[in-house]
Amino acid sequence: MALPDDFLPLDSVPESLRGVLRHAESRLREALEQADNLAELQSAPAPSERWKTLSDTRRAELARVLVVSDYVLDSLARYPELLFELQASGELTQPLPDLGQALAECLEQAEDEARLYAVLRRFRRVRMLGIIWRDLIRPPGSDMWATAAAVSRLAEVCLESALGWLEAHLSSRWGYPQLQPDGKSQRLVVLGMGKLGAGELNLSSDIDLIFAFPSVGETHGGRKSLEHQEYFTKLGQKLIGALDAMTADGFVFRVDMRLRPLGDGGPLVGSFASLASYYQDQGREWERYALLKARPVAGDIAAGEELLDTLRPFVYRKYIDFGAIESLRELKAMINREVRRKGMQSNIKLGRGGIREIEFVAQAFQLIRGGRDTELQVTSLKLALERLPSLNLLPPSVTDELMPDYVYLRDLEHVLQAREDRQTQTLPDDEEGRCRVAFAMHQPDWAALSEVLDTLHDRVRRHFDAVIADPEDEFEEDSQAVDEGNGVALEQWRVLWRDDQPEDDACALLAKGGFHHPADSLKRLRTLRDSRAVQSMQRIGYARLDALMPLLLDAAAVSETPDRSLASVLPLVEAVLRRTAYLALLRENPGALDHLMRLCSASPWIAEQLARHPILLDELLTPETLYTPADRQRLADELRQALGRIPEDDEEAQLEALRIFKHAQVLHVAASDIAGTRHLMKVSDYLTYIAEVILDAVLVMAWKHLTRKHGFPERHDGSRSGQQPDFLIVGYGKLGGIELGYGSDLDLVFLHDGSSQGATDGARPIDNAVFFTRLGQRIIHLLTAVTPTGSLYEVDMRLRPSGNSGLLVASLDAFAEYQRKEAWTWEHQALVRSRVVAGSPDVAERFEQLRAEVLGRERSLTDLRRDVVEMREKMRGHLGGKAAPGMFDLKHDAGGMVDIEFVCQFAVLAMAHETPELLEWSDNMRILDTLEASGRLLPSEADGLRDAYLACRSGAHRASLIGQPAQGDVAAFAAHREAVAALWHKLLASETA
Helix, strand or coil: CCCCCCCCCHHHCCHHHHHHHHHHHHHHHHHHHHHHHHHHHCCCCCHHHHHCCCCHHHHHHHHHHHHHCHHHHHHHHHCCCHHHHHHHHCCCCCCCCCHHHHHHHHHCCCCCHHHHHHHHHHHHHHHHHHHHHHHHHCCCCCCHHHHHHHHHHHHHHHHHHHHHHHHHHHHHHHCEECCCCCCCCCCCEEEECHHHHHCCCCCCCCEEEEEEECCCCEEECCCCCCEHHHHHHHHHHHHHHHHHCCECCECCCCEECCCCCCHHHCCCEEEHHHHHHHHHHCCCHHHHHHHCCCEEEEECHHHHHHHHHHHHHHHCCCCCCCCHHHHHHHHHHHHHHHHHHHCCCCECCCCCCCHHHHHHHHHHHHHHHCCCCHHHCCCCHHHHHHHHHHCCCCCHHHHHHHHHHHHHHHHHHHHHHHHHCCCCCECCCCHHHHHHHHHHCCCCCHHHHHHHHHHHHHHHHHHHHHHHCCHHHHHHHHHCCCCCCCCCCHHHHHHHHCCCCCHHHHHHHHHHCCCCCHHHHHHHHHHHHCCHHHHCCCHHHHHHHHHHHHHHHHHHHCCCCHHHHHHHHHHHHHHCCCCCHHHHHHHHCHHHHHHHHHHHHHCHHHHHHHHHCHHHHHHHCCHHHHCCCCCHHHHHHHHHHHHHCCCCCCHHHHHHHHHHHHHHHHHHHHHHHHHCCCCHHHHHHHHHHHHHHHHHHHHHHHHHHHHHHHCCCEECCCCECCCCCCEEEEEEHHHHCCCCCCCCCEEEEEEECECCCCECCCCCCCEHHHHHHHHHHHHHHHHHCCECCECCCCEECCCCCCHHHCCCEEEHHHHHHHHHHCCCHHHHHHHHCCEEEEECHHHHHHHHHHHHHHHCCCCCHHHHHHHHHHHHHHHHHHHCCCCCCCEEECCCCCCCHHHHHHHHHHHHHHHCCCCHHHHCCCCHHHHHHHHHHCCCCCHHHHHHHHHHHHHHHHHHHHHHHHCCCCEEECCCCHHHHHHHHHHHHHHHCCCCC
């Protein structure tokens, strides 16, 4: 007997599947007996002896795999040694590390195409056995994505190896393509489409390909010269046959070429020029969808990337392209009709709530937003889904459901395909098949699996509808709604917009909808509708406006202040009349109109920003994330990715990206501030983070600009700075105190730590001092340069040593000498609110040591009180006392923010030598916390100052948003001012009367 009776453990599978396992074991016994007989004739070791050495764990794994996969059973029955080949190579637990080298070695013995076919097919079979085994057993590090990546890698290696073999084998007959005009050699470019392009192939998937070649010409060096078109066509046909042809050994991968231009009716291979011309002149929306996943997978990879770069504008429009969503709706409707016609409701890919619907969700955003959010220009669905929350396109809660649902469906798809190595997504309808699938999916029975799938499909469909569903469907339902109370149906708003009713009736309708000044609102509407800009719109543009306006009127009506909301938003509509993609954006996202109205009515500043920069409308598209705080790391990653896709030498484009980033992120903060979803401290934190990541980016840009021209400056030890500038941007004031407001400028000091006598090492060397001065000038230029999109920040450099008369950039040693010997008390006060915001970590550590030394030294309290009070009185004389009657200046008047800041600064300078914890922070709130924790302030005193400071800052924030002076009502702030005055008197008045 070849195997012991208890070889495969029956208790490792459910009772219902033990018959399947017995059948599998019987087939293995027969195969091994035949193999043993053959081995005996050849005086070779019996294969069954090796099988008997399998560990108990491996036998249990084998039982599980054989119960699920007939393909594995058939392969092992045909080739019993394969299991040990896989075990020896480690492929039962992890992929073969150098797949390409392994196949290359196998192909060394392939002397003709028949042998090529055989080698490829056996290689594929062995690798697929390992992949299926890992997918069903799931050793550490293995999951659905690992399975998909392994199949994709196998396809790429087979494509590249087969292509390379064919090129060499056919060279004596047809030669090689002639060089391109730039002297580069030419190879076939193989673009992987669909899941191959994504690197996420199924276990048994077709591979969708497009073939291309760089330029026309003729082959040379062979017995017969061919035009490139003919040569690459023949080569492509040979490549397809090598992979797709069914032989006694099976196939490698089924090849589908229907995604090429004109499908089966078009040429098999196209030149780069012909492809570019086709997509520009004839490309259809579904072809944009197909090209989302295009990726060079074999042949000339670099040339393939160049080709896709030329096609990128066809795939990803520069504007926010909500027109693309309509084509996806049509494609999904076509799929639904096919599903119903063919009775494919049990198809987990195409059916309701299936794989394709999750793919559509991600790909809709890629088509709509990929031109602007280039992070979405990825072929991987996994990457696209993961990036949607960080771009505020979907809430994390949605992707947290879609991602595991997608993985579950793909796992199930792999189980279905592992059974027979057949491309299928249809659930079995026989009892045994269902038991096997449920077992593979770790469910007790089919009923349990069905329950999981029902819930999953409902969840996926809900998210799919939220993204893809046509708002016109909701519009039509609402327009037929019965008019109740003061409600106005959308159809009535449409009549009003089209001016299809008398003025009195129109005003009555506006009044019914909640407008308090209907005549004024009607006048504004008619002024827009009758304007030359509207009257001269093209048909498509006007249709978009006509569809949007009823939705816009309805959103205004349900806002808290309909008249103000409408008045605020109409200038925005007028601003985008020539860019009707934004009208489509708003029409496709009627829910965002509510938020738009809310923000515009609450803040004229926001309305002005949106009208000036309509691209910021994008920030309103996902209300779930509009009000969600983002940390500094996420901001830095987003900005780094945005700048990383712009050539380093295109400074204008980089600055434009920086400004759009800043405007968008500040708008995000303002929206959350108005909604009250962020604490004031979070608002300031976020505004400060925005400034910090921009300063990081600007420093890098300026450094690269200078070092390209002049080389790297010399360090103290004679070495060169390399990629890390020995340079600091130190933030003072509100930036240093992590308390930036909406209109805050940046108080900056620039320091360097280069050699005082050194020079740069480039082709145009300059002295270190000159280099660092130019670096500072460059940073200021980048921050303050004004373009149509505005500037980044206003910059104030007056807090540097010696103020405006001092050097723009000082060495750290000179700064230390100044702080120790020459700085005034007010400059040490300013140093309290300083911190490094960008630059070298090593130099930053030295700065912090210097700051602690200067601030932590013991001072004369009498002199300190005198200096602080004198400076405060001087400031108040210049800046205070200018508020309207009954109001007080939140910042400069007595009891306001500056008084609290001075109290904190005095406390640090007076007490830090005994309470060094005070040196840790640069922001007022945490300094107050430390004063309380150390016993320097009573809890009631600290609470009073904190409450007063937050109240003043909150009022200043609100004033910025509504475009008003930062003033507060005297009566409303009386208690806060008294608390500040009391502590001021306690700390600063005792010896200064």
